Amino acid sequence: MCICILYLNVLSRISGSQATEVKVSEVEFNPNFVSRMIPKLEWSALVQAADGLGHLQDLPTELIADYEANEDFLRKVHRVLLEVEVLEGCLQCPESGREFPITRGVPNMLLNEEEA
């Protein structure tokens, strides 16, 4: 599961210690795509997730202004968003603590009968 999903689910955080399989691949850099995604991200969530996975590296903890033109910055975001993938692990909801397992990169977010 690539980190990109995080911007959608503000309730979840990746529990770093439970990510048992993380894959880093090389993905073709598409600056348009990255700069369009940035406004839709919750930056602190992204930073926290990357950190939890041990892949924070040089990603700034604050979103910089004028990022569209900053290729260096975009490349850092690209790396974290698209190149780091959780293949096996968990998504954890920080409010309820409920954990959603990730298998082969696909999170299972089905709720049981009693939870729904």
Added chain:
Amino acid sequence: MNNSNCQPCALKFYCTAGNGMEYFLLQEVKTKLAAQDVDHIPGKVFFTTTFGVEHVRELKSAERLFLLLKRYVPLSPRTAMTAPEIHSRLMGDGSDWTRAVLSWKQLQRELTRSDQTASMVLAGRKRKRKEEEEGAVEGSPPDKPNVTPKRALVGESQEIGLRKDHLSSTEDCESGNCVGGDTAEVDDIDCDRDGGLQSDAGGRFSHQAPPVSFRVSCRCSGALSRRFTPQDVSRILGTAASRQLGWRVDLRRPDLEVNVYISDDHCVLGIPLLSLPLANRSYMKITGLRSTVAWAMASLSDVKPGSRVLDPMCGVGTILLEAAHEYQDAFFMGMDIDESQLFKACQNVEFAKLRDQMQLLQASCKDIPLPSSSVDAIVCDVPFGKKFGSKTDMVASLPVIVNEMERVLRVGGTLVLLLSPQLSCLLKKIITLQPVPSHTQEEDPGLGGGMDLFQSLQPQSYHRTGPFVRSILRQALSTNLKWASHHFPIKDYGLGFGGTDSHPHCFTLGCKPSLCMLKVLV
């Protein structure tokens, strides 16, 4: 036909299209191929373009691609042509046929060239993909080939050979391969044979058109079909071609095939350019919804760079894959409750090399694990209950499902659904009964403007719609919702749903101040 390679010449093509898909194909040829002389009859779209065949074959809403040989409109429809008339009108002096075969040869060369380039790149990528799979998981970056995925995978269908059992028959299925000419020779033909002049029995042929081997395939309807069988027509034209042009008949493995379609209103002759339909995608491993319809749905969803697109019942992911292949700067999410479907979807994503654009989730569409108003577009082929679950289940669930979709869709977002007639009627009822969200309940001074806007968008549709729909429209307008009506009749859109009939309507739902577009395809 120009001999120089640098000058593009305009060629006339036509494509077959599934019933109801003509609209999409018309748009597509104009947008992608700058097509001129665009015209259509039911099931076929004609166009002229200077774009190379490697671009024409990328059309997404077409079934099969043909080079136009001849098009003839009978002067007196309903009166069948006689045999001599068939000969004179469809063969004539044979110049159309001669011209066509020259264009066809050129196109075959272009196609072979583009396949070869693609295959070479593909062989390289296959090797690398294998290495990647066999290597360690952690930290082994796969090499990215130099060619963009679209072009590189073009040759794949030639090598991998898509499973035919996944193909439904198209409108264009020939009624049978028929014989033309005096002798039925069955030797092995060397496809690339340009050959010198051959002496055929009784052959009077032109030096510009070296003899090819061919067969004629006919489909007839209307008055003519009552007088002649398809075999009769093939024989007439086949004999003419072999006598006048010196072409050689070969039933088994001809160089080319001449496709003849005769109805009361039209005669269309063409040469198919590819053995497989365009609807067979080289990048799709496991098929689900018909690829042409999936692409059409994606084209309606208004995907822009940076769009987040969701399919909450994605199955094997067909719609999202078509969309991701077409719109490379957007992000696509597929959800399904069924693990086995998701597994196939995973394979599809891998095969199409679209992992960086797509994310799959196992989730229930009744409980979408996404925040409200977080998605720009939703596209969904709603299961009709024939293949999945039962009809009653789906009917009972539809209100909950639509509610969830509306929740996660942002204001101004687009919703595209493919529904059966029954579900479509149900949807109309749900939308009228839905309570209006409180923030739009204040008096809308622009309501008159809303009405005008609607009318200016669809001036004829409102009056053409039936009384039931009109009452919905009035009610909707009174509750601050704007409605418009588009008609997208689609038939035979699914592999398993060949017999489903169509029911044309689609809705645009609006809440002031911005529109939330709901387009329903049935």
